Amino acid sequence: MAAVRATxxxxxxxxxxAIVETQTTITGAEALIKSLQAEGVDVVFGYPGGAVLNxxxxxxxSSLRHILTRHEQAAAHAADAYARVTGKPGxxxxxxxxxxxxxxxxxxxxxxxxVPVVAITGQVASFLIGKDAFQEADITGITxxxxxxxxxxxxxxxxxxxxxxxxxVASTGRPGPVLIDxxxxxxxxxxxxxxxxxxxxxxxxxTYVGHIKQITSAVAAIDEASKPLLYVGGGAVAAGxxxxxLELAEKADIPVTMTLMGLGAFPGEHQLSLGMxxxxxxxxxxxxxxxxDLLIAVGARFDDRVTGDIQSFAPHARVIHIDIDPAEIGKxxxxxxxxxxxACNVLKEIVAxxxxxxxxxxxxxIKKWKQEHPLHYEIExxxxxxxxxxxxxxxxxxxxxxxxxxKGDAVVATDVGQHQMWAAHYYRFxxxxxxxxxxxxxxxxxxxxxxVGAQIGKPDATVLCIAGDGSIxxxxxxxxxxxxxxxxxxxxILNNQWLGxxxxxxxxxxxxxxxxTSLESGPDFVKLAEAYGVKGMRIKNPSEMMxxxxxxxxxxxxxxxxxxxxxxxxxxxxxxAGKGLSEMLGLEGK
Amino acid sequence: MxxxxxxxxxxxxxxxxxxxxxxxxxxxxxxxxxxxxxEDPAVSRMVIVVQADEDGLEQITKQLHKLIDVLxxxxxxxxxxxxxxxxxxxVQADAANRGDILQIVDIFxxxxxDVAEKSLIIEITGDTDKVDAxxxxxxxxxxxxxxxxxxxxxxxxxxxxxxx
Ligand SMILES: Cc1ncc(C[n+]2csc(CCOP(=O)(O)OP(=O)(O)O)c2C)c(N)n1
Numbered sequence: 001m002a003a004v005r006a007t008x009x010x011x012x013x014x015x016x017x018a019i020v021e022t023q024t025t026i027t028g029a030e031a032l033i034k035s036l037q038a039e040g041v042d043v044v045f046g047y048p049g050g051a052v053l054n055x056x057x058x059x060x061x062s063s064l065r066h067i068l069t070r071h072e073q074a075a076a077h078a079a080d081a082y083a084r085v086t087g088k089p090g091x092x093x094x095x096x097x098x099x100x101x102x103x104x105x106x107x108x109x110x111x112x113x114x115v116p117v118v119a120i121t122g123q124v125a126s127f128l129i130g131k132d133a134f135q136e137a138d139i140t141g142i143t144x145x146x147x148x149x150x151x152x153x154x155x156x157x158x159x160x161x162x163x164x165x166x167x168x169v170a171s172t173g174r175p176g177p178v179l180i181d182x183x184x185x186x187x188x189x190x191x192x193x194x195x196x197x198x199x200x201x202x203x204x205x206x207t208y209v210g211h212i213k214q215i216t217s218a219v220a221a222i223d224e225a226s227k228p229l230l231y232v233g234g235g236a237v238a239a240g241x242x243x244x245x246l247e248l249a250e251k252a253d254i255p256v257t258m259t260l261m262g263l264g265a266f267p268g269e270h271q272l273s274l275g276m277x278x279x280x281x282x283x284x285x286x287x288x289x290x291x292x293d294l295l296i297a298v299g300a301r302f303d304d305r306v307t308g309d310i311q312s313f314a315p316h317a318r319v320i321h322i323d324i325d326p327a328e329i330g331k332x333x334x335x336x337x338x339x340x341x342x343a344c345n346v347l348k349e350i351v352a353x354x355x356x357x358x359x360x361x362x363x364x365x366i367k368k369w370k371q372e373h374p375l376h377y378e379i380e381x382x383x384x385x386x387x388x389x390x391x392x393x394x395x396x397x398x399x400x401x402x403x404x405x406x407k408g409d410a411v412v413a414t415d416v417g418q419h420q421m422w423a424a425h426y427y428r429f430x431x432x433x434x435x436x437x438x439x440x441x442x443x444x445x446x447x448x449x450x451x452v453g454a455q456i457g458k459p460d461a462t463v464l465c466i467a468g469d470g471s472i473x474x475x476x477x478x479x480x481x482x483x484x485x486x487x488x489x490x491x492x493i494l495n496n497q498w499l500g501x502x503x504x505x506x507x508x509x510x511x512x513x514x515x516x517t518s519l520e521s522g523p524d525f526v527k528l529a530e531a532y533g534v535k536g537m538r539i540k541n542p543s544e545m546m547x548x549x550x551x552x553x554x555x556x557x558x559x560x561x562x563x564x565x566x567x568x569x570x571x572x573x574x575x576x577a578g579k580g581l582s583e584m585l586g587l588e589g590k
Numbered sequence: 591m592x593x594x595x596x597x598x599x600x601x602x603x604x605x606x607x608x609x610x611x612x613x614x615x616x617x618x619x620x621x622x623x624x625x626x627x628x629e630d631p632a633v634s635r636m637v638i639v640v641q642a643d644e645d646g647l648e649q650i651t652k653q654l655h656k657l658i659d660v661l662x663x664x665x666x667x668x669x670x671x672x673x674x675x676x677x678x679x680x681v682q683a684d685a686a687n688r689g690d691i692l693q694i695v696d697i698f699x700x701x702x703x704d705v706a707e708k709s710l711i712i713e714i715t716g717d718t719d720k721v722d723a724x725x726x727x728x729x730x731x732x733x734x735x736x737x738x739x740x741x742x743x744x745x746x747x748x749x750x751x752x753x754x
Pocket of ligand 1: 415416417418419420442443444445467468469470471472494496498499500501502
């Protein structure tokens with residue numbers, strides 16, 4: 001308590017004594033809540049503990065909605081998913097020490113996918129910092145490389161300014177997570193509150209408008225190209241550039257391929273859509289990359305899962321790269337025409353100037369690839385090794401059916417593994433902010449808490465969680481949150497009793513030495529769901545699939561559907577790690 | 591090749607670890623780093639010597655720019671500049687070889703700043719080559735301890751950059 005008194009004394013004996021005496025003061029914790037509300041926050045995801053008791057007390061007395069997750073990691077993922085579906089920053093709160101370190105995976109996930117999240121952590125009192133106090137962890141130090149910026153608040157009166165700045169930094173330029181660490185004495189310290197109108201940050205000025213000279217060069221390159229290809233990533237989603245992409249693609253007749261993070265930025269069913277590219281890209285997308293003479297990258301970062309062997313990536317193409325982050329340009333690949341700016345702004349200008357065109361020859365060629373190598377999953381019965389696997393449903397068929405049944409209009413959150421890739425392949429997203437998946441970090445356990453955040457952000461949407469039987473167990477406890485908050489999320493566990501994606505690599509590259517990837521021991525997900533108070537259902541064979549899926553979607557509350565899927569199914573096509581995009585495995589006829 | 595970066599940063603706690611952490615995280619190693627306040631007490635200058643090719647340097651510079659606490663970055667490698675490093679060298683010395691050491695110190699315009707029974711502390715200021723050369727020569731006598739500041743640098747003539 002000594003620190004509290006000290007803080008108060010500072011205020012009374014400081015220069016503003018007159019002001020303090022005439023204005024009412026509030027605590028740092030109260031200021032935090034007020035600031036969050038001033039930033040338009042209507043919900044926070046969190047978990048209480050000693051160092052945030054004062055914050056939780058202030059929360060209790062406010063109208064701000066709080067969702068109690070059952071693990072801080074889930075709070076971070078839920079805040080992240082909330083941001084992904086709404087476009088507004090998501091907020092999570094955790095206590096000091098273990099609470100804060102539990103956020104780490106969630107923050108790294110948001111950082112890798114450039115998602116605006118503001119994380120609030122409690123910290124031990126200022127005078128205890130550095131003393132290895134109970135539940136002390138240097139969370140600003142720990143999260144430096146996985147946040148866009150972070151703050152350790154030293155004085156309660158700094159809180160309103162820091163919170164304003166944190167939201168500004170998180171949501172502008174290339175978005176990303178920002179963490180604010182609040183020592184206990186700062187939360188109880190008093191201040192006269194005023195929400196700052198604007199942010200003064202001389203060191204941070206994102207470039208939104210593309211350089212006109214670069215835009216002119218890009219337009220000329222597009223006009224000259226005979227085999228152009230749009231390569232669209234998550235940056236296009238963040239910028240809300242989908243309408244401009246559609247316009248450009250249609251006006252100049254340019255096929256479009258998307259990264260995992262870009263799915264939805266161009267309608268999946270559009271005839272110019274090539275789906276996803278890269279390691280598990282479609283054959284026609286990867287062939288198009290190999291053959292194009294102009295690659296127009298929009299908010300994409302030439303990740304190794306996209307490019308494969310970088311030397312042989314898009315070998316015949318000039319490259320236009322539109323990105324708001326100048327550091328992305330030239331990071332992995334030589335760029336001919338870089339344009340730093342907001343994808344939406346830049347594309348608007350390009351669309352206005354580019355000449356209408358038809359690339360009949362190029363588009364016909366791609367159409368032929370599409371016909372020769374479609375995404376497919378009918379395997380020969382003789383390929384089924386394990387006895388009885390022929391009885392099980394194809395995992396891809398489950399996604400296909402869900403796509404049809406939800407008319408492509410659901411929000412789909414996934415975990416990480418084969419099921420994630422099948423969701424990317426077979427749920428042909430028509431809109432942005434519908435596919436909620438951990439791309440950059442590839443975080444197993446993301447799906448269920450993400451479905452929670454997505455459903456809170458979009459209460460009226462049908463929210464599906466496509467999970468693996470491995471991944472779901474990393475955050476299964478969130479079923480309790482689902483029940484407590486009465487969230488009607490539909491969880492589909494594509495249960496192959498394997499860490500399927502790892503098993504696939506072991507089959508293909510480690511001579512079927514299945515080292516520690518079998519998950520035969522269960523659990524019984526139907527019983528587990530019921531234990532949480534969630535409806536549990538099961539699909540054991542193809543004949544019952546449709547009826548169960550329909551019933552699950554029609555059920556008004558949350559459901560877990562344990563889908564027993566073929567166990568030895570692999571995700572194809574596949575470019576082995578380090579190989580070029582033309583070296584795909586698993587193509588029809590190969 | 592070696593690049594000398596002159597980086598102006600907000601004088602806030604944690605800024606050194608943000609900058610240093612960025613280098614290690616992105617896989618570049620810092621040869622030397624010298625930090626101190628500038629004429630504006632709210633701003634510090636870091637002089638960072640780093641080994642990188644052109645692409646690497648561009649990437650480092652762009653990533654540094656993204657740190658909220660970084661104000662300005664200047665690659666002064668190609669600029670006419672004054673560059674200095676200070677080193678303190680404790681050398682074994684007795685009555686027999688003290689004279690030889692003194693002679694070398696003299697040639698280098700270094701200074702003896704402490705004399706003990708069996709050792710001397712030599713202070714030298716100069717560019718890195720000069721400091722290296724002196725250290726090489728003194729090795730034969732036996733160096734007991736060595737402290738170097740890392741390089742600091744200033745562009746000649748015109749004022750390079752104002753902090754704000
Ligand atoms: C937290 C975490 N640990 C480990 C991995 C490595 N990994 C990637 S996919 C995978 C298997 C996922 O299995 P499951 O969730 O059952 O999905 P499936 O591939 O069978 O569809 C593993 C272990 C990861 N991505 N994330």
